[in-house]
Amino acid sequence: MANQLLSTRSDDSTRRVGKKWAGNFVKRRPELQTRLSRKYDYQRAKCEDPALISKWFQLVEAVKAKYGIADNDIYNFDETGFAMGMISTTTVVTGAESRDKAKLAQPGNREWATVIQGVGAEGWALPPFIILAGQYHLASWYTATKLPADWVIALSDNGWTTNELALQWLQHFDKFTAQRCYSDYRLLVLDGHESHHSAAFELYCQEHKIVTICMPPHSSHILQPLDIGCFGPLKQAYSKEVESLIRAHINHISKLEFLSGFHKAFTAAITPKNIRSSFAGAGIVPYNPDRVLSKLDIQLLAATPVNSRPGTANAEATWTTKTPLNPSEASLQAGLIKNQITQYQNTSPTSLLAAVDQLSKGAQTIMHQMALIRAENTTLRSANELLSKRRQLKRQRIQHGGTLTIHQADRILDGDAVDEVVEQPAPPKRQRTPQPEATSAHIRRCGNCGKPGHNIRTCQQAS
Secondary structure (H helix, E strand, O other): OHHHHHHHHOOOOOOOOOOOHHHHHHHHOOOOOOOOOOOOOHHHHHHOOHHHHHHHHHHHHHHHHHHOOOHHHEEEEEEEEEEOOOOOOOOOOOOOOOOOOOOOOOOOOOOEEEEEEEEEOOOOEOOOEEEEEOOEEEOHHHHOOOOOOOOEEEEEOOOOOOHHHHHHHHHHHHHHHHHHOOOOOEEEEEOOOHHHHOHHHHHHHHHOOEEEEEOOOOOHHHHOHHHHHOHHHHHHHHHHHHHHHHHOOOOOOOHHHHHHHHHHHHHHHOOHHHHHHHHHHOOOOOOOOHHHHHHHOOOOOOOOOOOOOOOHHHHHHHOOOOOOOOHHHHHHHHHHHHHHHHHHOOOOOHHHHHHHHHHHHHHHHHHHHHHHHHHHHHHHHHHHHHHHHHHHOOOOEEEEOOEEEHHHHHHHHHOOOHHHOOOOOOOOOOOOOOOOOOOOOOOOEOOOOOOEOOOOOOOOOOO
């Protein structure tokens, strides 16, 4: 465009702007700035039509009014997948002289697991519905992971969801939300996945007063609460758990490590605060379509400067002399000593201040090293305990296929529901062939004459 304008202003149609023209133009215009662009799917861009999104919000409001649904009875659910041994991109610290991209080894196990998760607008999360690839439930999944009793583990051939598993999740949802209703109906926000619209799924919703509302295609990234503020932190938290296992030299992530790591990640990421913020960010609860519609246009926000060390001056003023126990206290102790030296001596205290700085630096270095050693020791101990438990566990099969809650698996393992255990045919026992009893004690005889009582060296017949 700049070249075209330049050619129209000049008789020479071949004139072109210089290589630095764009940068200089931005510098001359204070209202402009440069930013990195990102890839954006064309279908998503088409669906980010303010008129289309406004109609969807009007539909949500109309459904709530028609069925008298309270805000606390609004839920959202969706599936998200995990490649068990894969980690996400993260920021690392490297040497300033390095120009190559930083690399972090990962186990590389791409075995797939799916988690169906539901959350409520009041900040409550349903127990996760975890789908693993396999044929049998193993006892170690339930005995070594310390999962809550109401979590559910299901099996499929490839670790993906199916229409049958989606229906089982809906029954799981109804079980935990039926007693929490503030109104007669519950509103379930979902996307257009095939398993969410099967005949059995919709029939169950009608029979149990569950009203479903589907988001417009390719709009879950701006309308679905789980995508806005829950699944991202959850996957980041799980990636950190995998990284900690890698640093502990555990280079293969099995289902056992996945379940343990996912439990920690879920506890850290799926919090009431994140859930409520997700519904607010989607403009659903509290009802505020402008939260979404305002994002459909490009807005440039100025960064707010942040104080990197708040409260430092106040801490130095209130610090009293004592043995420092961490690097921050060592720094405060050094500052107190330097202030006292400056007030006491009439001469320049430069040498003393330098000595105090060296003492503080050495103490902080040692404390940092001790903190790193303690953290590494804790990580290695946890990893060693995990590996020890894994080696001691037997691959005990407790059910073929289907779904199990942690509570049901515990009952089977405790023997309270023996009829639920899949009986495995025991290998036939080897029958020992009876040996004939000796008729008499073994008697040693001479090798020459065959008579007892002597041997060939003392045999008289041999001589």
